[in-house]
Amino acid sequence: MSLQACDLGVKGRLEELTLALNLGEITAICGPNGAGKSTLLSCLAGLLKADTGHVALDGEWLGRLRPQERARALGYLPQSPEVAWDVSVEVLISLGRLPWRGAPATEAQAAIDAAIAAMDLEDFRHRPVSQLSGGERARALMARVLATRPGWLLADEPLANLDLGHAAALVHRFREQAAAGRGVVLVLHDLSMAMNHADRVVVLDRGRLAADGPPVQALSEDVIARVWGCPARWLGEPGARALSVG
Numbered sequence: 175m176s177l178q179a180c181d182l183g184v185k186g187r188l189e190e191l192t193l194a195l196n197l198g199e200i201t202a203i204c205g206p207n208g209a210g211k212s213t214l215l216s217c218l219a220g221l222l223k224a225d226t227g228h229v230a231l232d233g234e235w236l237g238r239l240r241p242q243e244r245a246r247a248l249g250y251l252p253q254s255p256e257v258a259w260d261v262s263v264e265v266l267i268s269l270g271r272l273p274w275r276g277a278p279a280t281e282a283q284a285a286i287d288a289a290i291a292a293m294d295l296e297d298f299r300h301r302p303v304s305q306l307s308g309g310e311r312a313r314a315l316m317a318r319v320l321a322t323r324p325g326w327l328l329a330d331e332p333l334a335n336l337d338l339g340h341a342a343a344l345v346h347r348f349r350e351q352a353a354a355g356r357g358v359v360l361v362l363h364d365l366s367m368a369m370n371h372a373d374r375v376v377v378l379d380r381g382r383l384a385a386d387g388p389p390v391q392a393l394s395e396d397v398i399a400r401v402w403g404c405p406a407r408w409l410g411e412p413g414a415r416a417l418s419v420g
């Protein structure tokens with residue numbers, strides 16, 4: 175199942191970008207504020223229509239797929255952890271099963287239970303979403319995406335509201351998903367996370383592709399200086415790098 179952006183352009187936001195994403199990999203999309211990361215992710219998820227070009231899933235244009243088919247293949251976590259309805263955590267997560275309506279109830283419950291366990295939400299299962307902290311709500315929203323068991327996980331800043339332990343656990347979940355042959359595409363501001371845990375990093379700058387490759391290349395000190403405009407130095411060993419800035 176391939177996911178490709180071909181000459182993708184959104185006026186004032188993305189400039190004719192071509193990109194083929196790979197299953198079995200964690201791809202990080204990095205770049206400064208306003209670089210076009212969320213715009214690209216929304217296009218890949220089929221939620222934002224490009225002005226030029228298209229996104230193709232297995233060679234089929236996203237716009238031509240049935241919504242249910244698209245929702246089964248592409249799981250999307252938006253940047254802001256907003257929830258429109260004050261339902262319980264379990265009900266919120268069960269919404270992730272909507273694309274699989276008609277599947278056996280046992281299968282649905284197993285997926286929901288696994289997502290609750292993966293995001294450490296057992297204690298909150300019956301709690302209304304309005305009574306969660308910001309990080310707990312972010313975990314519940316991630317669990318909803320996991321419950322779908324999509325072929326592609328597209329997550330916009332999935333670690334932003336999480337404490338250290340839950341962030342590390344979620345990175346581990348992403349690695350499991352990639353190892354299971356799924357595609358994982360993450361917008362990340364934390365360049366150390368991208369350096370240490372991504373297989374590939376796509377760097378955007380003012381709507382353009384500035385770098386694309388293994389983290390050591392795409393997040394080299396030169397690229398960081400050029401794109402983010404600040405001197406930075408990588409410290410530590412491969413796999414446990416820390417970024418010293420300034």
Ligand SMILES: Nc1ncnc2c1ncn2[C@@H]1O[C@H](COP(=O)(O)OP(=O)(O)OP(=O)(O)O)[C@@H](O)[C@H]1O
Pocket residue numbers: 186187205206207208209210211212213214
């Ligand atoms: N709905 C919109 N209409 C018009 N322009 C928009 C809209 N949303 C974002 N933009 C603009 O498009 C550009 C890219 O925005 P985008 O949200 O993709 O950036 P980003 O890289 O995700 O940034 P951040 O790191 O701040 O979240 C920005 O200049 C932004 O101001």
